[in-house]
Structures are given as C-alpha cells and as structure tokens.
Amino acid sequence: MPTFEQLKEVMRENGIVGAGGAGFPSYAKLDQSVDTIILNCAECEPLLRLHRQLLETKALEILRALDVIAKTIGVKNVYIALKKAYKDAIRAVEAELDSFENIKLATLDEVYPAGDEVILIYEVTGRVVNPGALPLSVGVNVFNVETIYNVYKALNGEAVTEKYVTVTGEVKNPQTFIVPVGTKLSKLVEMAGGKTVNDAEYIMGGPMMGPLGSVEDYVTKTSNAIIVLPSDHYVVMKKKANSNIGIKRAMASCSQCHYCTDLCPRHMLGHPIQPHMFMRVVSNHDTRDVQPYMDAMFCSSCGLCEMYSCHQGLSPKSLIADFKATMRKNGVGVPRGIEAKPVVANREMKRVPIERLTSRMGLEPYDVSAPISDVKIKPDSVRIMMSQHVGVPATPVVKVGDKVCVGQVVGRVPDDKLGTHVHASINGTVTDVTDRYIIIKA
Numbered sequence: 001m002p003t004f005e006q007l008k009e010v011m012r013e014n015g016i017v018g019a020g021g022a023g024f025p026s027y028a029k030l031d032q033s034v035d036t037i038i039l040n041c042a043e044c045e046p047l048l049r050l051h052r053q054l055l056e057t058k059a060l061e062i063l064r065a066l067d068v069i070a071k072t073i074g075v076k077n078v079y080i081a082l083k084k085a086y087k088d089a090i091r092a093v094e095a096e097l098d099s100f101e102n103i104k105l106a107t108l109d110e111v112y113p114a115g116d117e118v119i120l121i122y123e124v125t126g127r128v129v130n131p132g133a134l135p136l137s138v139g140v141n142v143f144n145v146e147t148i149y150n151v152y153k154a155l156n157g158e159a160v161t162e163k164y165v166t167v168t169g170e171v172k173n174p175q176t177f178i179v180p181v182g183t184k185l186s187k188l189v190e191m192a193g194g195k196t197v198n199d200a201e202y203i204m205g206g207p208m209m210g211p212l213g214s215v216e217d218y219v220t221k222t223s224n225a226i227i228v229l230p231s232d233h234y235v236v237m238k239k240k241a242n243s244n245i246g247i248k249r250a251m252a253s254c255s256q257c258h259y260c261t262d263l264c265p266r267h268m269l270g271h272p273i274q275p276h277m278f279m280r281v282v283s284n285h286d287t288r289d290v291q292p293y294m295d296a297m298f299c300s301s302c303g304l305c306e307m308y309s310c311h312q313g314l315s316p317k318s319l320i321a322d323f324k325a326t327m328r329k330n331g332v333g334v335p336r337g338i339e340a341k342p343v344v345a346n347r348e349m350k351r352v353p354i355e356r357l358t359s360r361m362g363l364e365p366y367d368v369s370a371p372i373s374d375v376k377i378k379p380d381s382v383r384i385m386m387s388q389h390v391g392v393p394a395t396p397v398v399k400v401g402d403k404v405c406v407g408q409v410v411g412r413v414p415d416d417k418l419g420t421h422v423h424a425s426i427n428g429t430v431t432d433v434t435d436r437y438i439i440i441k442a
C-alpha cells in the first residue's frame with residue numbers, strides 16, 4: 001500500500017484531475033481528516049451514460065483503486081453512489097463487492113441533480129454542507145468514476161493520455177469513444193457517423209450545465225460529451241439567450257410565483273439562494289436590499305430553474321451566472337461562514353424526476369444508448385492544452401522536432417504550485433510549441 005505522500009505523488013505525476021467539471025487536481029483533494037469517500041456515479045444530466053458504462057466494464061479496477069485510496073487515507077466508509085435504475089452497473093459492482101470490506105453501494109432515486117456534490121453528500125450520508133463550504137468540511141471526499149479509473153491506471157504506471165467522450169444527439173450512431181487527449185472534437189462527430197441536421201449546435205457536456213462550443217476545439221482531460229442538437233432546439237435557444245433581453249423579459253413576466261425557489265435543490269437543503277427574489281430585484285434594478293444578490297452567490301448553476309421550473313420560460317440561472325461572473329471580476333467571492341437553515345419540509349416530494357426533466361427539455365428522442373465503441377480513434381495529430389486543470393498551467397518541456405512517445409511528460413507544473421503535468425497522448429514529433437499548447441504529429 002502506498003503512503004499518503006506516495007499516493008499524492010503518483011496522482012500528480014500522472015496528471016490526474018477531476019475527469020469532469022473544472023478539472024481540480026485530484027491529489028490536492030486527498031485529505032486524511034475525512035471519514036467518508038463517495039464515488040459519484042449519479043450521472044444525473046439527461047443523455048449522459050459514461051460513468052455507468054465505465055462501472056459496467058471496469059468495476060474491479062475502479063473498486064481496487066478506491067480501496068487503495070481509502071486504506072491509504074484510513075477511511076472505512078466508502079460508498080459507490082448509483083441510481084437505482086442503473087441495474088447493469090449495480091450488478092457489476094455487486095459482483096465484486098465481497099472482496100472489499102469497506103465499500104458499500106448507496107442507491108439513489110432518479111432525480112436531478114443527484115450528482116451535485118452537495119446534494120449527493122446529503123442523499124448518501126444525511127450531512128448538509130454549509131453554503132459555500134467544501135465537502136471536506138463534513139468529512140467527505142467525492143470522486144468521479146473516470147478519475148478513479150485513472151488512479152487505477154496511474155497505480156500501474158500509466159499517465160492520463162486518453163479520455164472517454166460520449167457523442168450523442170443528432171448523429172447517425174451515438175457512441176462513447178476512448179480517444180487520445182488532444183484529438184479534434186470534429187473527428188469524434190465524424191466517427192459517430194456525422195451530424196444528421198444541417199444547422200447543428202454542439203453542447204460540450206450535459207444539456208443542463210454544458211456550454212455551447214465548437215467542434216474545432218480539442219479533447220481535454222475534462223471533456224466528457226458532445227451533444228449535437230438542431231440550432232432551434234429548446235435547449236440551444238435557452239443557452240443562446242441574451243441577458244439584457246432576459247432582464248427585460250423578467251421585468252415583463254416574472255409573476256413571483258416562487259416555483260423556481262420551491263424547486264431549487266440548494267434552497268431545499270437550507271442554503272439561502274432564492275432565485276425568485278433575485279429575479280425581483282434584478283428586473284427592477286433594485287439595490288435597496290443587497291441580500292438577494294448576496295444569496296444568489298450560492299447558486300450551483302444546476303439550471304433547474306430555467307430549464308424546468310419557470311412556467312414563463314425565464315432564465316434565473318443565466319442571469320445569476322452573469323451576476324456572479326461580474327462579482328468575480330470585481331474581486332467579490334462567495335460569502336463565507338454562513339450556516340444552512342433546516343432542510344425544507346417535503347423535500348423528497350419536490351425533487352425533479354429525470355424522466356420528466358428529459359421530456360420537458362425535448363430530449364426524449366435523443367435518450368438512446370451510446371455504447372462504448374471498440375473502434376480506437378487514431379488522430380493524425382493532437383493538440384495538448386497546457387491548462388486542462390484548475391491551478392497553474394503547465395509549461396512546455398519539449399521543443400519543435402522532438403520525438404515523443406505516449407505517456408511522456410510534455411508540460412510540467414512546478415512542485416510547489418497547484419496543478420498537474422500533461423503528457424503526450426500519441427507517439428510522434430512535436431511540430432508546434434506555444435504557452436497554450438503543443439502539437440504532436442503522429
């Protein structure tokens with residue numbers, strides 16, 4: 001068993017970051033003060049299936065890595081959090097559980113956003129993370145499924161050079177590919193049979209939280225899905241909405257019905273966020289009471305209020321996100337030291353079923369399986385970004401003309417800075433080096 005410091009070193013050297021979301025370096029998350037680890041396989045956004053597929057095929061490897069982490073940091077409560085409906089993944093995990101005395105299954109209801117760390121921790125342990133606080137504050141480490149699979153590979157000497165990416169929506173053959181980091185996204189759409197609509201838009205990640213993006217970009221360690229949709233689809237139109245118009249629409253038609261707040265997952269856990277109050281003050285340019293603005297800083301951007309709750313089709317989440325970005329730009333962070341109020345009564349009954357959410361968003365026609373493909377994508381070249389993680393970007397340590405091989409470090413982060421190294425994902429020759437990326441030709 002590695003020591004705590006050895007495990008951190010293995011994770012850092014092999015470039016392991018959270019394989020979804022912002023890409024927080026995983027070694028920096030490890031903490032010996034926690035008493036619980038949760039493997040997050042809630043995968044609550046409509047159309048996403050990657051994590052359960054990975055558990056179905058790599059359960060033993062993932063449980064082994066989780067066991068090493070738990071034993072190294074001295075944790076006895078380890079939960080694999082899976083939705084009740086993920087029957088194949090549950091079967092795969094149950095088949096291996098006997099060999100791991102501290103690992104248990106925690107089954108979750110089919111609701112959104114069960115995968116939000118704060119919600120997940122409450123559903124699994126009953127503990128409420130205070131507004132703006134980290135899971136560590138309640139003694140919990142939460143890890144993504146693919147991240148832990150990457151830990152398994154790192155413990156066996158392999159750095160992060162590949163990524164699982166699901167391509168679904170308006171493509172001929174929705175599939176999940178294992179691709180070298182740095183592959184052009186358009187290559188993946190092509191491998192999925194190409195788009196089936198002329199005027200397509202691409203969502204990078206889940207339909208609730210993923211932004212619109214371009215397939216001219218490249219796979220990073222945090223890419224997990226490309227959802228192809230017609231440009232006039234409800235979800236695309238929502239994501240394209242203009243905030244100035246959004247405020248005018250709120251001024252004209254927010255009825256203050258309170259539904260957005262009643263169904264807000266963070267509000268239901270006792271966090272102060274009240275989107276209806278934010279809509280009231282922001283649409284009236286009312287600054288007499290700043291509390292609704294400060295409370296809005298606790299929004300998780302789950303998107304439920306604008307994709308599901310608001311019967312007027314308004315956009316609380318987007319307006320709040322703009323407001324938070326402005327606050328950040330001006331150096332104002334999330335308020336600290338706030339205590340959560342008691343969890344609201346009847347919370348269980350107010351949670352939003354994933355099926356209803358999928359239907360409300362017009363995504364039912366795309367709710368199909370996207371199996372892991374056997375086809376290995378071999379790009380002619382890759383563009384490896386130097387910043388694929390939270391923290392300091394890596395600095396290139398290769399030059400044009402160098403021959404590199406898979407797994408070789410091509411960008412380093414100083415030992416005393418937050419971040420992880422980046423590695424060559426194909427064998428080849430370096431053809432371009434900038435502060436932002438390096439290009440390797442196969």
Ligand code: SF4
Pocket residue numbers: 253254255256257258259260261275276279309310311312313314315316
């Ligand atoms: S649900 Fe819509 S209409 Fe109702 S308070 Fe919220 S933003 Fe206003």
Ligand code: SF4
Pocket residue numbers: 260263264265266267273275298299300301302303304305306316317320
């Ligand atoms: S996006 Fe809306 S529903 Fe989600 S946390 Fe923010 S205010 Fe609440």
